[in-house]
Amino acid sequence: MKTSIGPMTVLHPHPVLVIATYGKDGRPNMMPASWGGICCSDPPCVAVSLRKATLTYHNILASKAFTVNIPPVDYYKEADYAGVVSGRTVDKFKETGLTPIKSDKVNAPLIKEFPLNLECQLHSQTEIGLHTQFIGRIMDVKADENVLTNGQPDIEKTKPLIWGSFGSNSYYAIGGKIGPAFTTKKIR
């Protein structure tokens, strides 16, 4: 039976997107965000929503760039920590030991230890309410060679972190393969 649970912001699953930016002083910062996803194939774009209260919000507006870095399950504590503390008072890269490296295409750092990194130029932003949605044009994707299969990032190798939403409020791994996509031409 269907129960009304009110207008909750719940989807299953939510990604864990670690957004990395430079401040005006050149200092790298990062924060995890789960309000986001790909939003256009051509031009290739990704959307990420952030609160004005975050340092990342202001860094993106100043630098017009950000990267989206996919944390593997082995780094769940580092990704989680980056959402608990503020870049205004803590150097999150120093405290986590993660390494900011220069992007080729945009003015934002990549996180070296995370195997999948999207370099994004700010395309536009929209104030929705508590959150502002930033749309980034994906200028390039960097991936660790060891997570590629036939030149494509392989989710069985990137082992991404998933956030289970407010219910469990826990992180999960990817599970078993269910079946191939875009193949079902008949059900019965």
Place this chain on the structure above:
Amino acid sequence: MKTSIGPMTVLHPHPVLVIATYGKDGRPNMMPASWGGICCSDPPCVAVSLRKATLTYHNILASKAFTVNIPPVDYYKEADYAGVVSGRTVDKFKETGLTPIKSDKVNAPLIKEFPLNLECQLHSQTEIGLHTQFIGRIMDVKADENVLTNGQPDIEKTKPLIWGSFGSNSYYAIGGKIGPAFTTKKIR
């Protein structure tokens, strides 16, 4: 070592969001979309990007409403099929055996067999390029009682489908719990 793989639209993981709408003639339709996610906490909003070529695009513009339904792994063939055929030529509900039921709050059907359903009023739309991003204000969420834990949808019970992106081009299940979220105050 980091390799450049070009400006791909790849994130790990992508959700599988089955968007349900009514046509002008009142006929229910549905299609899966992976370009989307929550985009604001207050007002609660979800973003979904669709191509103009889809019937769903036109249905949303006409009805100003849609629902986001989360398919469980047991229904991966139904969700996949809904993305392979067009609602212009096929009655996808009839062919899949899925059941459209009336929403309380918006002019769009819920998919009965999917345990988590977001009722959305069209908030705004943005033409990005090949895709148009629709932002829906979440007016209510319906959930099957048996997927709730302490009144919240539990990802271990909804068992959502995940799309593994272009690399594997396969669907996956949620895997094991990695750890609690929003708790890491110190790394070392």
